[in-house]
Amino acid sequence: MHFELEHLDSYDDSSLLDELRRVASLVHTQKLTRTQFTGLAKVHSSTLEKRFGSWKGALEAAGLGNRFDDASFGKDREDLLQMIKGTAEKLQKSVLTLQEFEAHSGITGAPVRRVFGSWKAALIAAELGQSSLGKRYTDEDCFENLLVLWTHYGRPPKHNEMNHAPSAVGSKAYVLRWGTWRKALAAFVQRIESDPAPPESPPSPLEQQANGNPVLPDLGSRDIPLSLRYYVLRRDSFRCVACGASPAITAGIVLHIDHIHPWARGGPTVADNLRTLCLSCNLGKGVSPA
Numbered sequence: 001m002h003f004e005l006e007h008l009d010s011y012d013d014s015s016l017l018d019e020l021r022r023v024a025s026l027v028h029t030q031k032l033t034r035t036q037f038t039g040l041a042k043v044h045s046s047t048l049e050k051r052f053g054s055w056k057g058a059l060e061a062a063g064l065g066n067r068f069d070d071a072s073f074g075k076d077r078e079d080l081l082q083m084i085k086g087t088a089e090k091l092q093k094s095v096l097t098l099q100e101f102e103a104h105s106g107i108t109g110a111p112v113r114r115v116f117g118s119w120k121a122a123l124i125a126a127e128l129g130q131s132s133l134g135k136r137y138t139d140e141d142c143f144e145n146l147l148v149l150w151t152h153y154g155r156p157p158k159h160n161e162m163n164h165a166p167s168a169v170g171s172k173a174y175v176l177r178w179g180t181w182r183k184a185l186a187a188f189v190q191r192i193e194s195d196p197a198p199p200e201s202p203p204s205p206l207e208q209q210a211n212g213n214p215v216l217p218d219l220g221s222r223d224i225p226l227s228l229r230y231y232v233l234r235r236d237s238f239r240c241v242a243c244g245a246s247p248a249i250t251a252g253i254v255l256h257i258d259h260i261h262p263w264a265r266g267g268p269t270v271a272d273n274l275r276t277l278c279l280s281c282n283l284g285k286g287v288s289p290a
């Protein structure tokens, strides 16, 4: 077999990007890692990282931003929380937007959504976004936290369970707001049911227009509305649909909602394109049943 020359004719930006695109076309996995690249390229990935600031920057410059594997950060909950808190501190902000976090941390929202379900839930867990006078949670904060617990136990959480991990909002906040724990649960269910049944396919733009104000404004976005997340989790019995893992049975299992056909490649945020997966199955490390 004839081996190609192990160096490039030129090392200017466009030659490096051409090489990146050439190697990318040889690698048939969705993501292109530094190791895959270096194994096939005539130049080491570190050269591109230096030139373009980071591996992510190099992929983006080559128009291959969608092949950056942010999962390879392997950021678990604690790491992400530290990064969120650190970014807020650096910017001296008590309320941090996802855009600010992405811009300053170099991490996309994808791993945050995988671990916490939503940016909002991540902020609550990081104890950001509350007034400095005290923790002031909105109704939505309380509902987001309740869904985390409901998912964790696979059933409505009990009053005292709200005071233990993974809960980020204590039971007191619920009782202060709704009077009793039972009423807080009822408010959650009412909130879920106040959204229309999740459509099986996205309404046409015309339909949306006819309705005036679509009740699920995030339908076309990657973010999955609270009620739709609940609907999918319950439909899937609060278990990973690939391996059956359940946080209620096995400690440490984290469930999240996955776009079956990836959102970045046109998969809509609708119930029939969403499924419940555990973290390891979603990262492709899970063992699927034969």
Ligand SMILES: [Zn+2]
Pocket (backbone or CB within 6 Å): 240, 241, 242, 243, 244, 245, 277, 278, 279, 280, 281, 282, 286
């Ligand atoms: Zn799984």
